[in-house]
Amino acid sequence: MKRLESVNDFVIKFANVNGTGSASANNLFAKALFRMGLPVSPKNIFPSNIQGLPTWYEVRVCEQGYLGRRGGVDIILSVNPQSMAQDIREIEPGGYFIYDSTKPLDLRLVRNDITTIGLPLTRICNEKYKDPRQRQLFKNVIYVGALAALLDMDFKVLTDLVADQFKGKEKLILPNIKALELGHQYAKENFDCPIGIRVKAADKVGDKILLDGNTALGLGAIYGGATVAAWYPITPSTSVVDAFEKYARRVRIDPGTGRRNYAIVQAEDELAAIGMVIGASWNGARAFTATSGPGLSLMSEFLGLAYFAEIPTVLFDVQRAGPSTGMPTRTQQSDVLAAAYASHGDTKHVLLFPSTPKECFDFGAHAFDLAERLQTPIILLTDLDLGMNDNMSDPLAWDDSREYDRGKVLTAADLDNMERFGRYLDSDGDAICYRTYPGTHPEKGAYFTRGTSRDEQAVYTEKGEEYEQNMLRLLQKWDTIKEHVPRPEIIPCGKPTDMAVLYFGTSEASSREAVDYLARDGINLDAMRVRAFPFNQEVEDFIDQHERVFVIEQNRDAQLRTLLMAEFEFGPDKLKSVLCFDGTPVSARNIRKQILEHLPGNNVTPLHRKIRANGVGERA
Amino acid sequence: MSYQIPKFRHPGLPVNELGYTKAAYEGSISTLCAGCGHDSISGAIVRACHELSLEPHKIAKLSGIGCSSKTPTYFLGKSHGFNSVHGRMPSVVTGAAMANRDLLYLGVSGDGDTASIGMGQFTHVIRRNLNMVYIVMNNGCYGLTKGQDSATADQGSAGKKGDVNPFSAIDLCSTALQMGATFVARSFSGDKEQLVPLIKAAMSHRGFALIDVISPCVTFNNTPASTKSYEFVREHAEATGTVDFVPMREEITTSSRPGAAYEVTMHDGSVLRLYEDAGDFNPLDRRSAMMAMMNHQHDGTILTGLIYLNKNSRDLHDVLQTSHRPLNQLEEGELCPGNKMLVNINASLR
Ligand SMILES: Cc1ncc(C[n+]2csc(CCOP(=O)(O)OP(=O)(O)O)c2C)c(N)n1
Numbered sequence: 001m002k003r004l005e006s007v008n009d010f011v012i013k014f015a016n017v018n019g020t021g022s023a024s025a026n027n028l029f030a031k032a033l034f035r036m037g038l039p040v041s042p043k044n045i046f047p048s049n050i051q052g053l054p055t056w057y058e059v060r061v062c063e064q065g066y067l068g069r070r071g072g073v074d075i076i077l078s079v080n081p082q083s084m085a086q087d088i089r090e091i092e093p094g095g096y097f098i099y100d101s102t103k104p105l106d107l108r109l110v111r112n113d114i115t116t117i118g119l120p121l122t123r124i125c126n127e128k129y130k131d132p133r134q135r136q137l138f139k140n141v142i143y144v145g146a147l148a149a150l151l152d153m154d155f156k157v158l159t160d161l162v163a164d165q166f167k168g169k170e171k172l173i174l175p176n177i178k179a180l181e182l183g184h185q186y187a188k189e190n191f192d193c194p195i196g197i198r199v200k201a202a203d204k205v206g207d208k209i210l211l212d213g214n215t216a217l218g219l220g221a222i223y224g225g226a227t228v229a230a231w232y233p234i235t236p237s238t239s240v241v242d243a244f245e246k247y248a249r250r251v252r253i254d255p256g257t258g259r260r261n262y263a264i265v266q267a268e269d270e271l272a273a274i275g276m277v278i279g280a281s282w283n284g285a286r287a288f289t290a291t292s293g294p295g296l297s298l299m300s301e302f303l304g305l306a307y308f309a310e311i312p313t314v315l316f317d318v319q320r321a322g323p324s325t326g327m328p329t330r331t332q333q334s335d336v337l338a339a340a341y342a343s344h345g346d347t348k349h350v351l352l353f354p355s356t357p358k359e360c361f362d363f364g365a366h367a368f369d370l371a372e373r374l375q376t377p378i379i380l381l382t383d384l385d386l387g388m389n390d391n392m393s394d395p396l397a398w399d400d401s402r403e404y405d406r407g408k409v410l411t412a413a414d415l416d417n418m419e420r421f422g423r424y425l426d427s428d429g430d431a432i433c434y435r436t437y438p439g440t441h442p443e444k445g446a447y448f449t450r451g452t453s454r455d456e457q458a459v460y461t462e463k464g465e466e467y468e469q470n471m472l473r474l475l476q477k478w479d480t481i482k483e484h485v486p487r488p489e490i491i492p493c494g495k496p497t498d499m500a501v502l503y504f505g506t507s508e509a510s511s512r513e514a515v516d517y518l519a520r521d522g523i524n525l526d527a528m529r530v531r532a533f534p535f536n537q538e539v540e541d542f543i544d545q546h547e548r549v550f551v552i553e554q555n556r557d558a559q560l561r562t563l564l565m566a567e568f569e570f571g572p573d574k575l576k577s578v579l580c581f582d583g584t585p586v587s588a589r590n591i592r593k594q595i596l597e598h599l600p601g602n603n604v605t606p607l608h609r610k611i612r613a614n615g616v617g618e619r620a
Numbered sequence: 621m622s623y624q625i626p627k628f629r630h631p632g633l634p635v636n637e638l639g640y641t642k643a644a645y646e647g648s649i650s651t652l653c654a655g656c657g658h659d660s661i662s663g664a665i666v667r668a669c670h671e672l673s674l675e676p677h678k679i680a681k682l683s684g685i686g687c688s689s690k691t692p693t694y695f696l697g698k699s700h701g702f703n704s705v706h707g708r709m710p711s712v713v714t715g716a717a718m719a720n721r722d723l724l725y726l727g728v729s730g731d732g733d734t735a736s737i738g739m740g741q742f743t744h745v746i747r748r749n750l751n752m753v754y755i756v757m758n759n760g761c762y763g764l765t766k767g768q769d770s771a772t773a774d775q776g777s778a779g780k781k782g783d784v785n786p787f788s789a790i791d792l793c794s795t796a797l798q799m800g801a802t803f804v805a806r807s808f809s810g811d812k813e814q815l816v817p818l819i820k821a822a823m824s825h826r827g828f829a830l831i832d833v834i835s836p837c838v839t840f841n842n843t844p845a846s847t848k849s850y851e852f853v854r855e856h857a858e859a860t861g862t863v864d865f866v867p868m869r870e871e872i873t874t875s876s877r878p879g880a881a882y883e884v885t886m887h888d889g890s891v892l893r894l895y896e897d898a899g900d901f902n903p904l905d906r907r908s909a910m911m912a913m914m915n916h917q918h919d920g921t922i923l924t925g926l927i928y929l930n931k932n933s934r935d936l937h938d939v940l941q942t943s944h945r946p947l948n949q950l951e952e953g954e955l956c957p958g959n960k961m962l963v964n965i966n967a968s969l970r
């Protein structure tokens with residue numbers, strides 16, 4: 001057998017049972033590597049259940065800085081007999097299987113092409129601890145200690161981290177360090193440490209931070225000046241509002257009165273949540289809601305109203321896979337079309353696609369400026385992978401000289417100085433009209449908000465010409481919007497090529513890595529990350545400049561590609577799909593494979609053509 | 621089409637403390653059917669606001685969808701209005717009220733808008749005790765979609781088409797009491813003398829105030845077999861003790877009659893007087909009010925007037941401890957913590 005050998009480049013997966021406190025031990029492991037200066041990307045893979053089902057935690061360590069899912073697993077750390085058979089099968093040849101050997105391994109599971117390492121975790125715990133809860137918790141810490149020896153981690157980094165983590169609860173520091181030592185010692189005494197895969201301190205993370213996108217979004221809402229949050233709990237968006245509340249309690253308490261400079265309302269459903277956001281925004285407060293796919297569908301009617309009545313509305317959609325009984329705890333980018341065209345009549349909505357926690361923060365705050373400037377819903381689409389996993393990210397920053405853009409709002413003085421106020425009158429030629437907050441002026445500026453049955457003065461009418469004119473103005477506003485939304489990020493490969501990849505959100509890291517792999521195969525690809533809808537001119541130009549563009553996305557129906565074809569004249573020959581929709585984050589290996597299949601001269605049938613041949617779908 | 625009411629008014633018309641005649645509280649000319657109960661309720665709202673000397677621009681009027689929900693166009697032309705979506709007005713008001721606690725929120729809805737599509741939001745806005753007045757213009761049918769039975773139509777009642785309603789009715793006042801409403805009243809569009817003081821009292825109440833106003837639909841549900849017709853309601857209405865509303869600004873001694881059974885000082889200092897004419901229950905006691913509702917339902921009579929009032933109501937702002945200054949008036953400097961905090965947060969994430 002040839003053992004896998006590598007330094008600072010591997011994938012390890014922890015197989016746990018949920019509800020057993022493994023998350024904090026696994027975090028400890030990932031964070032320690034990060035502190036050793038190594039780029040890490042930890043990902044939780046968890047069930048829609050509170051206790052008892054299998055969960056996994058996958059950490060990729062990559063000195064080169066690739067942060068996407070690589071695909072494949074080199075080391076499994078298994079403390080869950082339930083998933084053991086499946087876990088062992090997943091290990092790459094030459095890899096390592098580390099397991100709780102208190103019970104002997106089922107002989108049928110033994111593989112000769114991997115190294116098996118048994119740690120009697122349960123036995124050690126039973127010997128050292130009496131309290132069943134402690135046995136459970138410290139078992140996790142013990143395996144982290146053992147890994148430190150097996151992988152040659154800096155033990156001091158681990159103990160320092162424990163001290164940091166339990167600041168304020170000093171009593172817990174020593175027992176945790178003791179548990180780490182137990183594991184460390186056992187591994188040292190019983191195995192040749194380190195194994196073939198090991199780590200070495202490096203200096204590859206600079207000033208980066210490790211943060212989940214949802215916390216960054218919640219902070220973005222704080223910095224963006226949101227005062228009203230209305231929401232209905234749904235995974236994976238819940239922690240956005242949790243984070244907002246946590247920081248609001250810190251920074252939004254009025255020092256004089258002790259009262260709150262914010263209001264959070266847990267609504268009865270998502271319809272009410274978005275209604276509250278619209279009511280608050282109509283009344284001049286910055287407001288937001290956070291949800292996921294099923295909630296987005298419930299918000300549909302109200303999104304139409306906000307579009308037609310031109311009410312600033314901020315919605316964060318943390319996407320997940322499918323319906324509530326789909327894979328609610330797995331990731332996907334599958335609400336693109338539902339969000340872009342949500343509602344009835346002719347509606348289109350502004351979408352923002354952050355790809356890192358830093359961008360969640362930036363776009364999260366910016367969404368409020370955009371909503372008020374453009375007077376329309378702004379839907380920020382992130383996903384479970386970005387939202388709920390710790391992602392390595394540039395640090396958060398706020399330019400203190402920046403000022404909120406509150407958009408076109410008339411004050412009482414403005415109203416006194418004008419002839420006649422028309423709520424839907426385009427006086428600046430950019431198709432964005434002036435609005436007033438209720439209560440501004442005793443005599444002027446009041447208007448009646450309704451959908452579209454009104455004229456430029458907001459007076460009731462059902463005249464067809466008025467409707468048409470208004471809809472054309474909204475289309476003109478759509479052009480104005482293109483100038484305001486974030487521009488794409490373009491990364492030329494530096495060599496002549498007529499092919500490119502196009503991706504958005506969390507497909508970024510794996511796409512960039514795949515582009516590097518393909519360059520080694522002699523296939524040169526320019527790259528563009530789309531950051532918003534409507535697409536700006538740069539997006540069109542980039543696609544124009546290439547013969548073939550691979551559109552990489554994490555959904556079945558090629559939703560972004562559909563959007564590109566709907567907005568531009570590009571045909572299916574030019575835009576080719578690279579898709580991943582199994583609920584796990586797309587991997588670089590998968591992308592590379594699919595792109596190779598698209599290229600001439602290979603005889604592999606791409607997935608979508610296979611589906612069509614079988615008569616299952618029509619997608620080209 | 622909609623028309624503005626001509627501005628000319630007789631100079632001798634009474635003005636209120638702000639110097640406004642009633643015209644300052646009117647809106648566009650109604651486009652509802654002649655004789656529609658909803659128009660009378662609009663008239664009562666105009667009168668109540670005028671007599672209370674409310675500043676029109678400090679009122680926000682919001683509604684759902686239906687003939688009833690169209691009415692905010694027909695009153696308070698100087699107030700901001702919002703005709704939202706079917707059944708969801710409560711959520712829009714909730715958001716608006718969170719943004720600015722200083723305005724008076726007047727929600728207008730229909731029985732379809734409230735008791736069917738909006739039942740969820742209706743019950744939840746009650747349990748949050750949002751500070752608002754919620755008027756249901758209740759005609760027992762869907763006027764705007766041409767007369768289908770609504771969920772408040774009584775079992776056995778029949779509208780213009782003649783089909784007898786086989787389902788039991790949702791009683792909005794009873795529901796409101798169950799949900800913990802702090803102000804519950806029922807009235808009749810044909811009884812302005814009762815309705816106007818009730819609206820005034822509801823406007824002075826801090827917390828959620830429901831007025832379920834029976835408001836006949838002359839076009840689809842004013843038939844002899846309907847229990848929401850003018851005739852039926854006139855014959856079967858039994859008023860609780862009459863209500864006198866004395867605004868805060870007036871001397872309490874302006875009482876029209878002596879011998880009030882209850883005298884309640886409202887949150888804003890106004891006084892509500894209840895006379896014991898038909899009052900066989902105590903409207904300050906929830907259980908007593910619920911019993912009275914049940915008794916009247918059993919007897920086939922319609923209990924109107926003030927049904928319940930909780931003097932110690934705590935509204936949603938009290939519960940959420942929101943700042944006394946409206947949230948929409950907070951400045952950037954108070955809202956944004958600045959880069960320094962991020963430097964610390966970043967340090968904790970390494
Ligand atoms: C989502 C939705 N479904 C259905 C309708 C159609 N609709 C308009 S008004 C109405 C019923 C209104 O009844 P009610 O609230 O009692 O008002 P009324 O006209 O009787 O005053 C319906 C069903 C709608 N506007 N929106």
Ligand code: SF4
Nearest residue numbers: 653656687763837838
């Ligand atoms: S249809 Fe009925 S409810 Fe609607 S305006 Fe006419 S009378 Fe009033």
Ligand SMILES: [Mg+2]
Nearest residue numbers: 730731759761
């Ligand atoms: Mg009705």
